[in-house]
Amino acid sequence: MTSRSQLPSVLLVGCGKMGSAMFEGWLKHGLKPSVVLERHQSITLPAPHKQAETVADIAPDFTPDVIILAVKPQMADDVLPELAQRFPSATLLSVMAGRTIDSLARHYQQTSSKVTPTIIRAMPNTPCAIGAGVTGLYAPPQATDTQKNECDSLLRSVGETVWVESEELINAVTAVSGSGPAYAFLLAELMEKAGIAEGLAPETARKLARRTVYGAGALLNDSDLESAELRTRVTSPGGTTAAALNVLMAPDAWPTAVPKAIAAAVKRAEELST
Structure with a gap:
């Protein structure tokens, strides 16, 4: 299990069932100061973690180690350009079913070709909330070991992880363990x-x-x-x-x-x- 000092800071975009399940688990393992971006409901978070309703509400000095995309797949396109303007070289961890890395990258780079995100895909499941989850992950070739380790540490803290060799296999992970x-x-x-x-x-x-x-x-x-x-x-x-x-x-x-x-x-x- 990941130790308390190892969990990176996150910007959790969306705090529905999956997002809240993961965040509940991370809070038990010493998550660094983080922000939940959630505009549809008020969330009670223990200090030093904070909620923001819009990207503009996020404190200027906050730069997350990982941005977690946990909104509904069809809603991601609205927020991606805003995130890109604020965090142009972010590590993105998408837990959205179906949305490909290419699709997310196109929308993230919509405002500028100089935006260079690294996008890793993952499919966790709701037992993450009690530390009994299992998550399948895929990282593109350009992802660094540090980026992969940061994403892996977050998801290992709430269960087990497995890495798959191709992005297409995330759909099978979704069908078997995500659902x-x-x-x-x-x-x-x-x-x-x-x-x-x-x-x-x-x-x-x-x-x-x-x-x-x-x-x-x-x-x-x-x-x-x-x-x-x-x-x-x-x-x-x-x-x-x-x-x-x-x-x-x-x-x-x-x-x-x-x-x-x-x-x-x-x-x-x-x-x-x-």
Whole structure:
């Protein structure tokens, strides 16, 4: 885990669900004085961190180590030229789904060809808020080791990181892990409803479903065994688990639905890039 003295200062642009999840995690690890640029809501921040509603509101002496782009992809174009005028040679870390480095660079350099940002892409997920996130990152060839290390340190402080070799693979990261917590939440939701339908009290079904998903995830994370092997160890031939898996693993069930879901998420990320 990153030590308290290592987290760089940031300008967090957008403090929605993902932005706030990351910032909550960073605050626990000694984030250097930073600014949250958020014009749509008032945010309570501990000193010395500050909120700004516009780029013009940012203190003249503040220069962040990294600018985090965490607004909705379609909203980024409005703020990029303003950021470029103030921080022409910034390190940008984009956590926006679909937006390519070329697209962001074009809008950042809209006011001047002398603007020279370095843009790194990342896709974290919301468990970052409790230090259990996982983030995929991609850096273009011109990114320095210092820039990559600064971005990596921020995201390692709230979970694990993996680097991918091409920008296109960020779409797959988005589909698997960026959107992935929603898939696990849906599983818990459906298990809870099914338990109630089978006669369990709602609070009992809720606790059983949530703790089962949590415990299975923790066991999977801590084990060196393949997930298929862990599944097999729970499944006695002819038992209750086998009966359930016969339904879930039918050709038209999870083996078809999960790849289709991942592919749909990848396709949507590709659409956002255009």
